Amino acid sequence: MVQQSGGYRDLGFTKKDCFNKVVDLKRSTLNETDAEGLLGYLEAKMDSSDPTLFAKYAVDDEDRLCHVFWSDTASQRDYACFLDALAFDTTYRTNAFNKLLVIFVGVNHHFRTTVFGFALLINETIETYVWVLQTFLECMNGVIPGVVVTDGDNSMKAAIQQCFPG
Numbered sequence: 001m002v003q004q005s006g007g008y009r010d011l012g013f014t015k016k017d018c019f020n021k022v023v024d025l026k027r028s029t030l031n032e033t034d035a036e037g038l039l040g041y042l043e044a045k046m047d048s049s050d051p052t053l054f055a056k057y058a059v060d061d062e063d064r065l066c067h068v069f070w071s072d073t074a075s076q077r078d079y080a081c082f083l084d085a086l087a088f089d090t091t092y093r094t095n096a097f098n099k100l101l102v103i104f105v106g107v108n109h110h111f112r113t114t115v116f117g118f119a120l121l122i123n124e125t126i127e128t129y130v131w132v133l134q135t136f137l138e139c140m141n142g143v144i145p146g147v148v149v150t151d152g153d154n155s156m157k158a159a160i161q162q163c164f165p166g
Helices: 015-027 032-047 073-081 126-139 154-163
Strands: 054-059 065-071 085-090 100-107 113-121 147-149
Touching: 032 054, 032 065, 054 126, 065 073, 065 126, 073 113, 085 154, 113 126, 126 154
Parallel strands: 085 147
Antiparallel strands: 054 065, 065 113, 085 100, 100 113
16 A cells, blocks of 8 residues: 555555554454353343343444443342432443443432443444433333433433433
C-alpha cells in the first residue's frame, strides 16, 4: 500500500491509525467461545441453582452477541421490596471485551447498596438503552421504579423518558 500510494505521506492514514482500527475491531465483538461460555453459564444457572434467573440477549446481523442482561432471583426479590430508587450507570469499556457494563442498583432498608441486575452493551445509543430498560422492566414484571438516577447521558435520559413515562 505504501509503495502503491507513493509513500507514507500520501497513504491517507498513519501507522497508528491502522493499529487503532485493528484494536477497535478486535474489541468490538465478543469471541464466539466467550459469548457461548457466558450464555451457557447463565443457562446452567437457570437449569440448576437459580431457576428464576432472568437472562436475555440480542445479536447483530452477523449473529454476534451485542447485548446481554441478567438478574438472579435475589436481585428480583430485592427490586420488588426496594424499588423506590434505581441507579443506572455504565462503566466505560474497562473489561477485556470493550463492552459497557451496566449495573442496576438501589438502596435497601439498611441503606446498603443492593444490585438488581447487570447488562453488557455494545454502545450507548438510545436504541440500546431502550432495549436494556425494556428488558429490565420485563424482568421486573413491568414495575417502574419511583426515581431513576443516572449520570446525565443524553441517550440514557431519552431512553428513560421513553420507557418510564411519567
